Amino acid sequence: MHLHHRRRRQAAREAGIGPGHIACLPGRPHPRAMIHPIAAELGLELNGSPDRAAAVIFWQASEDSAFHSPPDRLLEISSERSVVNIDATDISKTTVARLSGEFFEDSLLIDPRSHRGPAVEKPEANGLRQARIVECPIEPVHGFCYQRLVDNRLDDGWTEDLRPVLIAGEVVCLIRKERAIEARLGNPTGGSRKPELHEPTDYLTEGEIGKVQELAGALGADYCEIDCLRDRNSGALHAVDVNTTPAMFDLLAPDTREALITIQARAFAGAYLSGSGG
Helix, strand or coil, rough: CCHHEEEEHHHHHHHHCCCCEEEEEEECCCEEEEEEHHHHCCCCCEEEECCCCCCCEEEEECCCCCCCCHHHHHHHHCCCCCCCCCCCCCCCCHHHHHHHHHHHCCCCCCCCHHHHHHHHEEEEECCCCCCCEEEEECCCCEEEEEEEEECCCCCCEEEEEEEEECCCCCCEEEEEEEEHHHHCCCCCCCCCCCEEEECCCCCCCCHHHHHHHHHHHHCCCCEEEEEEEECCCCCCEEEEECCCEEEECCCCCCHHHHHHHHHHHHHHHHHHCCCCCC
């Protein structure tokens, strides 16, 4: 074990954080999951055992599904102690768009059989990278969601994604990302510029931050990232995706990466670890 990891674990014990691990179950976090550097920053390990864990997270068994049922064991644990994301059982694109429409009062959902013009066809599940722009009217495909195409272009023709990061239901920071127009749906082709770390209020109003938090609460997503797009014509903000297994961003500058880890680790410790270990 590296010396700095030992020092972090010792500091965690002295700070009263509790036992030396965070339990993620039933799934195992992907190597790129943000929870890895968060745990390392706090001097904690990750494993699937909830016994004497500093924190317990309902981690999806499959990251390519939109619907998740906690195992009975985790439900039993949640009756005795807090389990992060225990209520995040439906993060499908349709549910996210429906709730976003309720909170932001402008729904993107369409019926592709009656809508005319371009629209976005995307799978209900996360991580499949199958979103595409289609010309409506068309017949819907089972397992896909259909939404209006948001014009989130910048003046130079690139597009802008805003991603608030929430811990314990509170927006703690925001990642801003610019994509080439051909990569606007997150497809691996095209290009993107280095993501930027910002204070939430740099790009969201206090009212919008409150609505983002309400949306996360309605989804039961305590720890998550929410992808948002701002329409350049109306100025309206739309939440289009929720991820309860956040991953480290590609192309982050080293100092930005460290700042992102520090912000999230401190928020995670303050929300979930103080006085834990039950």
